[in-house]
Amino acid sequence: MQSATHSVTNQPPPLVSYDVYTADRALSEAVERHTPPDRHAAVHRELSALGTEAGSARAQEWGVLANANPPVLRTHDRYGNRVDEVDFHPAWHHLMERGVAAGLADAWSGEPGSGSHVRRAAAFQVWSQVEAGHGCPLSMTHAAVPALRREPELAAVWEPLLTSRTYDPGLDRPATAKAGAVAGMGMTEKQGGSDVRANTTRAEPVAESGMYALTGHKWFCSAPMSDAFLVLAQAPGGLTCFLLPRVLPDGDRNTFRIQRLKDKLGNRSNASSEVEFDGTTLAWRVGGEGRGVATIIEMVAATRLDCVLGSASLMRQSVAQAVHHAAHRSAFGGPLVDKPLMRNVLADLALESEAATALGLRLAAAYDAGESDFLRLAVPAAKYWVTKRCTPVAAEALECLGGNGYVEESGMPRLLREAPLNSIWEGSGNVQSLDVLRALQRSPAAVNAVLVELGQARGADHRLDAAIKELLTELADLDGIETRARRVAERLALVLQGSLLVRHAPPEVADAFCASRLGGDWGSAFGTLPYGLDLAAIVERARPV
Template sequence: MVHTPASPQPYSTHAVSNQPPPLAPYDASQDAALLEGLRREGADWAEEGIRRLGRRAGSEEAQEWGELANRHAPVLRTHDRYGHRVDEVDFHPSWHELMRVAVEEGLAGAPWADARPGAHVARTAGGLVWGHTEAGHGCPTSMTYAAVPALRRQPDLAKVYEPLLTSRAYDPGLRVPADKRGLLAGMGMTEKQGGSDVRTNTTTATATAEAGVYTLRGHKWFTSAPMCDVFLVLAQAPEGLSCFLVPRVLPDGTRNAFRIQRLKDKLGNHSNASSEPEFDGTVAWLVGPEGQGVKTIIEMVNCTRLDCVMSSATLMRKTLVEAGHHVRHRSAFGARLVDQPLMRNVLADLALESEAATTLALRLAGAADRAVRGDEGERAFRRLATAVGKYWVTKRGPAFTAEALECLGGNGYVEDSGMPRHYREAPLLSIWEGSGNVNALDVLRALGRDPATVDALFAELAPARGADARLDAAVTRLKDTLATATPSGARRLVELMALTLQASLLVRHAPSAVADAFCATRLGGDWGHSFGTLPDGADVDAILERALPAAG
């Protein structure tokens, strides 16, 4: 008789303990800095919707959508089964669920059709919570949002396309744009020989017999979201670099020449397709005057740079929440991690950075909203501060995300935790829409061309005068630095601008514990070279009580 040994029991060698439970479900809108900023910047009417969206973002279902959309990356399909060229990109169903919610919640072009003051603030707040799901699908929603003001430079085109770009209907698939319930927009700006230096573009635009209609020929190097319906593209026309609208499907139902050569194999942002398309006889409509392509798209750049700040702030908040959840449930060396003094210092330092980023993002959104409505002071402030915020907040993102990951230790270094995905995402935001040098030099350009931007910046800093000696000293240093600004010192100038601006906002609007610790460390020099070096006098308990969501 053969003896069959009993099957071993699961985990027969050990018991699973001292591991945190899943974070989801949680409320992504449970963030005091976000809700206070929403109200302060004129969108208090949107709070109920933001809270609802925050609960949905933190749901088990939505969190799984984010994971699956990144695990199952988009796939390029150049031809159909019969050999016809189709140039389509196939996505996992989870991507479409994320996109559907984002568009329906007004995170694409909807604010341009909303007459309520604060509509653009509400959209930014929505992005700050819905971004807790995953970052990649924020790319097409951002470009759709940014395309509307650029398209308004050509009123006849805006009349046709704007109602569809501002629609809250997600209608995927390539069809005649006018026959769809809603549209998404992409961009085709950069080329391999120039990157951010778009004036070196070699794609050519040749006028046809029809007024305003051209054909394009050339190759684009980084065109994200190639499944979108229409694209704003830069090409060289007879009068110089110009902006064009390129639909994937022409009005007669035929496919426009939009040959996708490959999808990029990127460090992160895996859920979102980025492509290299070729144009050869591609039909395009002129947007704005010939030769004024950069001027036409500058409003678009302001919008997408705001979204870079928003997305970096979202990543900070998401990873802070993840880290806080872990340390509340994990013990080491005889105590919970959250009760260990040094870990509390790390978390509080991260919380300061997160609140400063969120507060600045919402202030920039408020400036955008008021600038759209004709406020010239806010227009000047937005022009300068958006580039400053884009430079600084996106630079802080990678270091912040790495520190938050480290709070989880080895658990944070495995894909199942989700932290590696956030870590890979963070550097993208400092590259997209101009890397650090491009934005720093753009600040110098704004200062030189538009003196009103300097006045707007100091008008923003003025209400905090006298509230903190360290901030007052920093503002004096800023004035001195401005007087001697050079291209080689542009980063130093922009960093000082960013820190004084963030400190001013926190001194005016945040609790004293937050403002004092920020000014002591970021402006007063009482700080080390990494997160977790707050001085002993910092009110860590008050900072953490404000920052971390209620324990679940």
């Protein structure tokens, strides 16, 4: 019972029971922009249903429970037999089941021209706002398909399982006896990290054609409860990609020793592990010997796009919580959302979120259109910049809630802990920036594709035109360009975002973005947008309900 002196007033209601998709105007407009007209109604219904579930109290409770009860490693059963299993809270399985059913592990089975990658990208961004950790196995399962297509016989077996909309967990039978499968990956080793060519895991051919025995370790093996993994190992012909199943076709467990689970800053609902292969670990070659990087890069490219989408998802949820709080909280004589300085902060955060969403969905549309040249340069630039912006957005949004935001029950600390992950996963900032330089230097077609994209906005805003000109001038100066690689990647991502916003966003959004990010009238922290912009309209557009 409440005491006579205790009454709760001026506290915002929970942000719950709303449609995460339709409330996100930037996302829903991007989906409509990039989806064939005859698919608009069906895609909207599907995403709205998922958005309604994502905004429900039940789904939000799943997210809380999955993080409060992280996975537990069981190396042995009660009799002393080695089992190497990971136990998850039921909430994790609920999240996975709904994510798989929503097609988050598949955009490849859609009909050409159906906008399947855009639909899947939007669904990934919506459902990830419930809980980000389970997005890791969903992303890898989706991304494994293009790599496996290098081996048509393997793809014929595994692709229907990986693209299935049925979640069928457990290692009690071979994947071929299941209704669906989940994939993980293991590339890095402790002596090499991102330098996978330094890997020491060995792969020796065995009698069966295409099969090898692996000996070695993986320092980071994501989602060790998966049915199969794409891994890299040194075959006689050089670094090679392999498909490693947890359960062999005859039903026996493959040798897959989980040494420990990583104790991570965030992403705590998801299991990341160290694993060892002892010479009896069997795997099937994917692609030619010595072509490991070229093969698995298909998977890496797709997961890098998901890093962009995942960061955009975290940004959107952070901004939604901040705007919702400010709209319902009064201080100093009126609602926080009406205070000029708070409005500046919220509008600045909203711009960052909308720009990230617009760029992420444009990349997904490029997958649908087969724009490989554009993706070659745009994906690493977007992965560098969008994932880098996620952490400051989450931190500033948390501050908008004041002390309430620093309390675990608000959910904001979980968003903040999650925010740095995507800038590290699938290649950190330096790796992405150097990849941008490689594309600039080695792929004229990629450069031309990006210039064509930017050219569609020519003359729409003088600040954007000037920023593109400055970028081209910088690219013409090769002196010390590796030292400037991060600057180049940042400017490239910003002009791509600016180009999209001046063409597709409301004028007040495009004007504010160009004035701050491209025009130079911006401070070092959020809330420093220049005077004279329509900040109220920007904040209203970002309101979740």
